[in-house]
Amino acid sequence: MRIESYLRDSARRHGPKEALVTSERRLTYAELDALSDRLAGALQAGGVRRGDRVVIQMGNTWQAVASLFAVLKAGAVFSVLNPSVKADKLAYILRHCEARAVVTQGALALVAAEAVALAPSVRLAIVAEAPPATIPGAVAFAACLDGPVPAPHGGIDMDLAMLVYTSGSTGQPKGVMMSHRNVDAAATSITTYLDSRADDVILNVLPIAFDYGLYQVLMAARVGARLVLATSFAYPQAVFATMREERVTVLPLVPTMAAMILRMTSLAPDSLPDLRTLTNTAAALPLSHIARLRALFPRAAFYSMYGLTECKRCTWLPPDRIDSHGGSVGIAIPNTEAFVVDETGQPQPPHVVGELVIRGPHVMQGYWNDEAATRRALRPGPNPWERVLYTGDLFYTDGDGFLYFVGRQDDIIKSRGEKVAPKEVEAVLHRLPGIEEAVVFGAPDPVLGQSVRALVVASDPALTQAAVIRHCQRHLEDFMVPQGIEFRTELPKTDTGKVSRRLAAATVLEAGE
Structure with a gap:
């Protein structure tokens, strides 16, 4: 099954029912289906063809949801990026996947303009919530909603549905290729064991650029549930x-x-x-x-x-x-x-x-x-x-x-010739009352090879480093006990809100600790 069928089928079954709730707008399935149809027609009129890549750089907005279904209805491949992505990374992704079009929002237009100028494959830019003049030749999102009904594209479920860019070991993001069949298999399996239903109301605060957040959109459309998007x-x-x-x-x-x-x-x-x-x-x-x-x-x-x-x-x-x-x-x-x-x-x-x-x-x-x-x-x-x-x-x-x-294989800390799994140390740290969050990582050490380090967020202001280390000594082998504990008000996180060992290690190295 192609993924745009999720929306079309739910619109047929549940047309008047609310599909999407945002702070700006509430849309029924019939309305969301019609809006994404018009936008798909505008993409095709702008030169987007079957298999072309379209980058969507937007937050959790109704326009983002309409856009991703529109891209699929046009027969193309979408890639949703976090609004915080900077111009150089956006330009890299646009060039890497040879994107034909980019859809963004007014607050990000300057970033998009800088990136598009470095990406010769982009032939169409659509800007929501603001005049599109910042990007030469760009089209206003609202104007696209008067576009033609999309023409049949002839796509099948073996075609790519999306590229999800994820961090790469070389420092450049990698584009994970997911076909319609891949996405449908995942969504079907997950909605089966979760017992997802048409009467569900899903609150999604996770960025839809994060695949966990993105699948809330897709699975809600699949079962006909109502999705409440928060930012x-x-x-x-x-x-x-x-x-x-x-x-x-x-x-x-x-x-x-x-x-x-x-x-x-x-x-x-x-x-x-x-x-x-x-x-x-x-x-x-x-x-x-x-x-x-x-x-x-x-x-x-x-x-x-x-x-x-x-x-x-x-x-x-x-x-x-x-x-x-x-x-x-x-x-x-x-x-x-x-x-x-x-x-x-x-x-x-x-x-x-x-x-x-x-x-x-x-x-x-x-x-x-x-x-x-x-x-x-x-x-x-x-x-x-x-x-x-x-x-x-x-x-x-x-x-x-x-x-x-x-x-992770590359997260394993090698200290004193022994292998330390950070998660095992984190589990012990979380058992200490007063610790709310913890991340463990390895730092270069001339004697140990790597030293075990930890950043923690404590709810108990009286908690001390010595108390934390004593707790670890009671529950861990000697080589697993952290050599350093640092208290923080929050832990370093990625754009999607995930605690990052790499960023935690980088903050310690930058501080010269």
Whole structure:
């Protein structure tokens, strides 16, 4: 199935029903379908053809949602970028994927203009919420909504649907190629185990440039749910007020959001009685955080999940297994195989750490214009006709087949000749009352090779470095105990709000510590 069919089918089934709620506008399925049709026609009139790439640099707006469906209806491939992306990176991506068009918003027009000037493949620029004059030859978004109905493009589900740009080991972002079939397989599997429904109301505060946020848009359209788009979780009380007003049933979380919720002393248990589903991915939550969230939202089923951009989602932990397998990220999602292998690709027995491999229809097609990286990630599978995804993540299974995340291969700290998994140290830090967030990383050391370092956010102002180290000494082997603990008011994060070990290490190095 092609992904634009999600919107068209839901518009036929639920035309008058609200599909999208933003602070600026509320749209029914029929309205969103019609708007994206007109925009698709304008893209085609501007020269966008089947298979062309269109970059969308926008925040969580109704125009962004209309744009991504419009690109698909035009037969093209979309790539949604975070509004905070700077001109040099935007220009690199436009050139790298040879984008035919760019859709942006008025506040970002100067950045887009600088990037477009360096990207000769771009033939069309569309600007929302402001006059488009900043970019020579640009078209106003509103004018596109009077465009023609899109012409049939002849695309099939093997065509690319989207490029998701993710950080690369070389410092330049890599474009993950996802076909319509890949996206549909992932969305179908996830909505199946989450029991997603047409009467769901999903609150999405995650950037739609982040695939976790993007899939909230796609999955809502697939099942005919109502999506409430928010732009920030900086003021959780305001977000919760919106949730009560809109009667939100589903809240996707990342660990930073969970930490902010748990710092809210005024939040009473069961204050969101309509909430039935909580999900978490990006990084595993400490068990203590999960327990407190379950106490705050007793009517909501909690889903711990693990995934990566190259296949969207890998595993899920059924809510009824949290108590028995709470440290696990669960089992393979429906229609997927997940297994742990050694350096030769042979399956590892239970409790032996190895690399996680994913087999399924949602595995990416590869990295755009990067054959070397594609060959490293996609390798021969059990059958001669297939390739499977080597994730680069270290895992082990228990005797029941449940999977446990150890760390990224390139995150492993080598100290005193021993290997230290940062996540294991973080788990111990989170067990100390008074610590809300923690990130562990390795720093160069002339004697140890690498020293184990930690940045923590504490809710207890009386907590000291010595107390934290004593706690670690009681629960960790000597070589795993951090040599340095630094208190911060917040942890370094990526544009998508994910705590970053790389940025944490960089801040320490820049300070000369």
